[in-house]
Each structure stands twice: as structure tokens, then as C-alpha cells.
Amino acid sequence: MTSRRTFFRQLSTAAAAPFVLPDFMTDAHRTLLQRLERAGSPQQIAQDEDFWSWIKAEYTVSPNILNLNNGGVSPQPKSVQDAHIRFYQYSNEAPTYYMWRILDQGRESLRAKLADLAGTSPDELAINRNATEGLNTIIFGLTLKPGDEVVLSRQDYPNMMNAWKQREKRDGIKLVWLDLKLPSENEDDLVRQYTSAFTSKTKIVHVTHLINWTGQIMPVRKIADAAHKRGIEVICDGAHSFAHLDYKVPELGCDYWATSLHKWLCAPFGSGMMYIRKEKIKNIWALLSNTDPDGADIRKFESLGTRSFASEMAIGTAVDFHLGIGAARKFTRLHYLKNYWAERVKDVSGVRLYTSLKPEFAGALAVVGIDGMKGPELESQLLGTYKLHTTPISLGDINGVRVTPHVYTTPKDLDRLVVAITELAGKQSLAGKQKKS
Structure with a gap:
């Protein structure tokens, strides 16, 4: 396991911050840090309620209602809230200077931090607002012609299905719908349901890594390997799997992927990221205007205009909190x-x-x-x-x-x-x- 000595120490600074935030290290934090140093295996600690009580203390959730819908949007630990508020206040001192000239420069360090967490190159990650934005960017940015087939399922997320339906309506592509038999504990059968729909006209297969309707984990790597053998590209919806399941994005074998960081990473609301395999970036048109919309730089997808710099910069604190616990x-x-x-x-x-x-x-x-x-x-x-x-x-x-x-x-x-x-x-x-x- 990675060293825990940086866990709450790093909570006092956000990713690439040009200034030092107030010290968030409390006696409780120091006690948890000591426990993390002595922590056992994931299986041993899973039922250690003393350990997890310290984690619970980092959240400000209501004691009057039991929130069991964390999959929609997760609350942020206090340290992330504090970082967000501090960046917001900092921005308000002189918005166009501190946001555009100072905080905007922190994106590259944050990109590197997220890339390390995701197991990718920084040049393959774009920081955006959520999985819907990332996946829509990919779906609408692909060059497809009438008659090209896309395989997807009726258990995919509605925003993604609607994006594909819009491409079908506008561009004449053909959507091949699967009705997955769920729940399933047979990976080979899940793979077969996809591969049986592949034809010589199939250009894209869209797979949801963890299906929001049932919690089913899909064998993305096996589906991707089968697709690539036929020259088919793979889009993966990682909205519910990132910082939830223990994996690195390249292990999925997909060409395109996106997630929402305000779910399992517990980052500020309206934060997300998109991955495109390096050699594929030039094939995806930027969804919003850019000087080089068909270029090979992942940053072409970040021409969003004025955004919430405070939310974006506080993502780094959420990464630190996640790493402190440990993905496994x-x-x-x-x-x-x-x-x-x-x-x-x-x-x-x-x-x-x-x-x-x-x-x-x-x-x-x-x-x-x-x-x-x-x-x-x-x-x-x-x-x-x-x-x-x-x-x-x-x-x-x-x-x-x-x-x-x-x-x-x-x-x-x-x-x-x-x-x-x-x-x-x-x-x-x-x-x-x-x-x-």
C-alpha cells in the first residue's frame, strides 16, 4: 500500500495551489493517520468499525435522514468542502486575475494527479464537469456515416442513449440495441450478448462498466478485446465505477472513457474527466469551439469558457482523501x-x-x-x-x-x-x- 503519511497533510493544500490553504490537520486527523499506518489488509479493515468511524467523522451528512443514494451524487468530506470554499473566496478577491491567471495554471498539475490515479498519461485526460459531458463529447465527436452500426444496451444510462438516438436521427447511423439479461454471474454470457450483435458494419460498441440500474459490473476488458479483433472501437461509461472499483483505466482496454468525479471520488459537484487513448484524440472533433478542433491535444476539449475554478481545483483534495483510504x-x-x-x-x-x-x-x-x-x-x-x-x-x-x-x-x-x-x-x-x- 502507498504511504499514508501524506493523507491529511496533503489536505492542507489543493492540487497545484499557488498559495497555502489553512491547516486542516486536527487531533482527529492525526489519530486517523496513525491508524492508517498500522492498518491491515483490505479484508481485515473492512469490518473495523473503529477505523471507519474516523472516516465517518470527516463527513457532514445529516443525522436526521439516512442517505442511501450516494450513487447519484456523493457528499464531500469536510476537507474538500473547505478547499472548495477557500478557492471560491480566493477567486472573488479579483476574479479575472485569480481565476484566469493563477488558478487556471493549476490545471496541469491536477491533470497529472488524476492521470496518476487513473493510470493514464496526462495527455490522455481532459477535465470537465461530468460523465455525460465527457461521453457526449466522444459520441458527437466521432466521424460516422449513414449505415455505420453502434452496439449498445437498453440498460445504458439515459443521457448516453439519447445522445446516440440524436446521432441516429441526424446522421443516419444504425443503433443495434441489446436487452441484457441481468443480474448475471456469467462473464462469457455477457460477452456473447455483445459479440453476437457485431457485424461487418459495426464501428462502435458502447459499454457501461457498472450499470446504474442494477449495480452489475460488466466484463469491459473481455468485450473490448473481442471488439478490437474485429476493428471495432470501444466506449466505456465509467460514471459509477471510478474510485469505487479498484482498477486503472487502461486495464479496461477501451478507446474512450469518462466519469463523474462527484460520485465515488467525493469531489465537488459538477466535476468529471474524460479519457481518450492518445492515438485516438485526433479522431474526435471538439464538441465546443477550439482553434484546432481536430487536433491531437486533449486540451482541445477544455474550451469551456469561464468555469468553476474553485470546484476544479478542489478535486485534488478529494484525490488525496481517496488515496488516504486506499482504493482496495x-x-x-x-x-x-x-x-x-x-x-x-x-x-x-x-x-x-x-x-x-x-x-x-x-x-x-x-x-x-x-x-x-x-x-x-x-x-x-x-x-x-x-x-x-x-x-x-x-x-x-x-x-x-x-x-x-x-x-x-x-x-x-x-x-x-x-x-x-x-x-x-x-x-x-x-x-x-x-x-x-
Whole structure:
């Protein structure tokens, strides 16, 4: 594991900051730093509640509502909030000077920091606002002609499907839709579902690394390898997988990839990044105007005009916080939390679990349903009666709520969820029996 000595020390400065932020090192931080130095393997620490209580203390989440929708947008630890506020105040001292002449110069160091985390070259990463922006940039920037085929699934994210539908409408490309059979614990079958749709006209395959509807982890590398053998390029939606699963982007074998940093990295809201394999950059047209829109410099995708420099620069502090915990430890903890509650409800009468319990097929996200209840109804009951915030899911045969804990969530929190699901399933079963009689 990487040294932990830089964890909270680095929280006092953000990426490439031209000035020093206030010292955020507290006695609690120093205690956690000491614990990190003595921490064991990811498996050992996954159930060490004393350790994770220190992580929980770094968040300012409400004690009155249990947030189990971290997959949508994650809260930021206090250190990231402080860095964001400090950069914002700094910018307001003289906006055009401090934003355009000072903070703007920090992007290259931040790019290098993110590239190190992602395992890529800095010249392959563009910093933007979210996965939708990154993937839309790629989708609309590709040179495709009428009749070219794109393979994608109905379980992909709606914004991406809509982008492809727009290209179909405008440019006459052909979309080949898959209806994935999920959940699945058979990688070969998942790969086959994609490869069976490939033809000589297939130019692109679009794969979601971790499907937001069910939490399914897709075998992106195997699909990419099969696609490349046929000369097909690969786009990967990494919105839910980055800083959640333990991987480096090149390991996926994709040509194009994008993520939202305000999800699992816990960076400021409206922050993201896009990866394009170095030799492919010249093939993607810049979505917004640029002096060299078909050039080979990844920075052509960052011509966004005035942006939130404070949000962007505070990303570096979020990276430090993530590295302090450790990617392997973080994923192991998140998977443990998902299984903690899921294993306790999966055999309850009337309860349906739509997500695998195996770490190679699912991480923190899981979808649970109750027979006879629609997703929105279950979500409403969990929030109104139990103050548990989830998100409703209705897609084909999948009907329930998505439950997404984070590193600040505790097993005691999830005990409340188990009680709620068990009670609601019991009431639903009783109502069904009474109706029949």
C-alpha cells in the first residue's frame, strides 16, 4: 500500500495551489493517520468499525435522514468542502486575475494527479464537469456515416442513449440495441450478448462498466478485446465505477472513457474527466469551439469558457482523501456494506434482490424489491416512514429501489434498512393474504 503519511497533510493544500490553504490537520486527523499506518489488509479493515468511524467523522451528512443514494451524487468530506470554499473566496478577491491567471495554471498539475490515479498519461485526460459531458463529447465527436452500426444496451444510462438516438436521427447511423439479461454471474454470457450483435458494419460498441440500474459490473476488458479483433472501437461509461472499483483505466482496454468525479471520488459537484487513448484524440472533433478542433491535444476539449475554478481545483483534495483510504480498502468496505444488508433480506419472503453478492459482479450498488410494490411506492415508504433515502428503479422486470451506501455508512445504519424492508415485506404479504380471503 502507498504511504499514508501524506493523507491529511496533503489536505492542507489543493492540487497545484499557488498559495497555502489553512491547516486542516486536527487531533482527529492525526489519530486517523496513525491508524492508517498500522492498518491491515483490505479484508481485515473492512469490518473495523473503529477505523471507519474516523472516516465517518470527516463527513457532514445529516443525522436526521439516512442517505442511501450516494450513487447519484456523493457528499464531500469536510476537507474538500473547505478547499472548495477557500478557492471560491480566493477567486472573488479579483476574479479575472485569480481565476484566469493563477488558478487556471493549476490545471496541469491536477491533470497529472488524476492521470496518476487513473493510470493514464496526462495527455490522455481532459477535465470537465461530468460523465455525460465527457461521453457526449466522444459520441458527437466521432466521424460516422449513414449505415455505420453502434452496439449498445437498453440498460445504458439515459443521457448516453439519447445522445446516440440524436446521432441516429441526424446522421443516419444504425443503433443495434441489446436487452441484457441481468443480474448475471456469467462473464462469457455477457460477452456473447455483445459479440453476437457485431457485424461487418459495426464501428462502435458502447459499454457501461457498472450499470446504474442494477449495480452489475460488466466484463469491459473481455468485450473490448473481442471488439478490437474485429476493428471495432470501444466506449466505456465509467460514471459509477471510478474510485469505487479498484482498477486503472487502461486495464479496461477501451478507446474512450469518462466519469463523474462527484460520485465515488467525493469531489465537488459538477466535476468529471474524460479519457481518450492518445492515438485516438485526433479522431474526435471538439464538441465546443477550439482553434484546432481536430487536433491531437486533449486540451482541445477544455474550451469551456469561464468555469468553476474553485470546484476544479478542489478535486485534488478529494484525490488525496481517496488515496488516504486506499482504493482496495475502499472497494472491500463498500462491497462488505452492500452484502451486510443484502444477505439479511435476500431470503425474506416476498423480497427480490436484483444484484449479485459476488465482488467480481457488483460493488456497493444493489437493487431490492418487494413483491406487489412498485419501485416508487417502496421508495416513498422507506423515506416517509423510515427516513431512508433511496432511488426508485423500474426497468423491464426490475422493480424496486437502488440502495447505495458509502464509506461513511455504518452497519448500524444498514440495520435500519433491514428492519424497514423486513417490515414492509411482511405488511405486503399480509395484505395479499387478506385480499385473497
